[in-house]
Amino acid sequence: MSGFADYAKLDATALRDAVVSKRTTAAAVVEAALARIAALDPRLCAFSSVLAESARERAKELDFALARGEPAGALCGVPFALKSNMCLEGVEAHCGSKILAGYRPPYTAPFVQRLLDEGAIVVGTTHMDEFAMGSSGENSAYAVAKNPWDPARTPGGSSSGSCAAVAARMVTFSLGSDTGGSVRQPAALCGIVGFKPTYGRVTRYGLVAFGSSLDQVSPFTRSCRDMELVMSVISGADEHDSTCLPHPPIDPDRSDSVRGLRLGVPKEYFAGGLDADVRARVEAAIQQLVALGATTVPIELPHTEYAIPTYYVVATAEASSNLARYDGIRYGVRKPGDGSLQGMIAATREAGFGPEVKRRILLGTYVLSSGYYDAWYVRALKVRRLIRNDFDAAFERVDLIVCPTSPTAAFELGEKSDDPVAMYLSDVMTVPTSLAGLPAVSVPCGKVSQGGKALPVGLQIIGPSLADARVLRAARVFETATKHQSELYALDLSALEGAAR
């Protein structure tokens, strides 16, 4: 059967309409997605697994249901991809790690189930930095995803494959996870929309933990209205996660305007280290928002400079404990070691984890160990409070904060992979929001030219706790007015087709 010709031109909202109004079928949509993956993914390496059979099966069911006149779900017939740290029963979730090679979860994450229940069709799982630790996708034990704008460059990380898959329009949306910027930063680097909700808006049950007090399931979409749609499906209370908020799902904001919104511009985010071209695009974007009726207010977030060390202490401490379960006993790959139990555990972990994961486990173990706990871990928790306090103070004066998502456009693969400190610094704009647990979106705001390539830039819009809908509304108004979204559709990927990895 042949695919739906307009597949790559439509966002999820339009694609669902096409399926529900029977201009096409879910089956034709799936064929188009599979064909596009077959054409582009050998070069882009976004997908870890392609679930062609089950996707076709599900599309058929949906088409039958539509034919019988059954009500269509909010994402009926829309293909999507999962980061491979998410649990879908029976589908390998290796988390980009050798230690979980072949691991098939015995359960399905509720946020995945909700998408499936609304008629979305999962077509594959994506590559990622091992256990979501990384900012470029290069820490995968399997394959390194590429940026569709320039395959020599990173799509960002750690949700590298999920981002590349949407940016190359192989799937219409995807799920990533954002712990310190792992969705917003790649979204910026690939010119799509990435949104990290307020901590607790989406259940973490079924998302393999990295930093428990930071992790949030965060989608990639082609448009802001799609983001509102996907969030309205996956957010909301869940009895399996004690930290999931009891609030109802995020309801899209009815307003189409940013008129009267006070936008805080934090001077710390426009300081040294910010690429001049990126800065120019972001400043232009802020001016466009002003032209749309918003006002700007200079603000200060004085503890921003402490965010990176604070984040790396907190996240690695939690990770060192979260990753203790990979001991070769109940799942994953086992190495015998010296034949003793503890020797087996150590050998399994030594062989199963990559260098960045080991580095972070060591750092996290160190900051929790006796004698260092107060000086590092407890101190970081206190600084985390100060960072949150900065935001709380700012949001007494402004409705939203606007700043760059990433200090640079997409960097070249290999550029920072051997320098952990430099790599850690690429999260400088996203980490503070993660520590504070606030909602933040990255929305495309233009391109810069580097090395003869046009590379996207992202505008980050940050909101106060629970103001997820307001953040998404501002992004939508900006997107509608500026048409930066259309650049994604102008991106010609024909040169990548059929090429080998």
Add this chain to the structure above:
Amino acid sequence: MTQTEVDIVKKTATLARLELGEAEIAKFGEQFGRILEAFQKLSKLDVSGVEPMTGATALSDVLRDDRAKPSLERERALSNGPKHDGEYFIVPKTIGGDA
């Protein structure tokens, strides 16, 4: 890289059950030193009287009712295990333990 950094890495690796080789210890020791140095600025900040922020929500008292739900079938519970006999997970012989 100082001897202290190597010692820290070795001791921490044992605690974390990472069986690092000599080359890895040397590499991590050097990086560890640089990371901690970059992070030193944390210790310069005055945090007296600041309440540690242990979570990102203000939620409290999340409890569930004491009602049973079906457990996993054993086959599925064991299915990912590298070594099992259909009833138990199997590990190298070990005695003692912890509590």
Add this chain to the structure above:
Amino acid sequence: MSQTAIPTSGPTPQGVGVVSKKTGVRWVPVIGLEVHCQLKTETKLFCSCRYEFGASPNTRVCPVCTAQPGALPVLNREALALAVRVAVALGANVAPRTKFDRKNYFYCDLPKGYQISQFDQPFCTGGGLTLPSGKRVRLTRIHLEEDAGKAIHDRGDTTLVDLNRAGVPLIESVTEADMQTSDEAYEYLTSLKEILQYAGASDCDMEKGSLRCDVNVSVRPEGEPWRTKVELKNLNSFKNVKDAIEHEIERQIEAYESGDKSKFPVQETRLYDATTQTTRTMRSKEDAHDYRYFPEPDLVPFHVEPAFVELQRTMLPELADARRARYQRDFGLSAYDAGVLTGSRALADFFEMVVKLSGNAKETANWITNGVLANLSDPTIAAKTVDELPFRPHDLAELVQLVTDRTIHNNVGRTVLRAMFETGKSARQIVKEQGLEQVSDEGQLEKWCREALVGKDKVIADVKAGKTKAVAALMGPVMKASKGSANPQLVQEILLRIIQTEM
């Protein structure tokens, strides 16, 4: 890790301790206990699996308690309620705010690589209990935590892991080092078990692993500061606890009295071997763990409101001590009987229900302490505990009434009770079916009496000589002839009348 606080010195009660035959030094033992009790909830502490002792391995598990990647804990409300109820029963202070922490270590029965426990904010501190001897044992703290799974080491050359137990709710109570003898430790455990059972919080069954005990022991010469403590593990019965403490006290005194510093006790964990009644080193302080406790980010803090504490207080039944006093005061029972009847909450509750129905506490007490308990300990009877009785309190009350109103004789009552155990039928039904009702029909009784008198000239002569007690010798044959149904008082009257008036 031991959390028992050991102060550097303390007052020595008069005459406590062991006087060395060798040196004449009075050695005073210092003993503290850490007890883990399994809470009687339907499901585990952080997941909805129903734990059952003896269930087939790895059948009571789910993504949460097998630590599948991505699974998360949610606290069981009933576990917190039971824990608070225990705190109230032990007179402890319930913390208004409590939280959980991760205790990190690697072992095959610990699926997550950490145990969710409580470190610096346990749900309760203080409290304690008074032993029957009058001795007060203070509690340092009680905290809530999840159990580990079970590692089985005695099957071939591998270790088997069963995660059914993993995640079962425990409360760990830690005493101050207030005890000086193994008997006190034994008494403490007995009393603690009694309170937890009465509170309905735990079965405290060591055989089923629902109570486990670790001991901290040190000795010091009277008047001197406290010395190195040793932790004892692997104590599988209260008797083991007692024996292990005695052995350890002896071992430590001997070590100190040898004068050889290299033999002095060191801070370590020792395993008790019940077959040899000795202890051996498990691990020394040097390889003690660095547990890297930190606040569990997957759980939120908990506020225990005063109203919740009060609710748990109202859920607390009258405890054994109070019942014993009441049984003696209100029912006129002996201290011994009151003790037997309060041996378990189930037994005491059963006793009280029967008394309410029979209206006769003393007789009910007799029938339970002698009849019911004797049958329960009879191996040929299926029921082993009060919970397994095949009849209801109502049925036993009926038996008590049948005996007290002399419808049946005491001895017949025993037969009836036995039949109740065997058939589960009511007392009245058994009496009826077997025709055991006491016979008071004078004509019938007279007939049995005359038969019994045949050839008993000596007895007749004695009675006629005024020794009326001699008729007792005739009671047996009459009862035998009547199959125990003859009304003994009437039989005696009739026998005397016949001898005295007709012979």
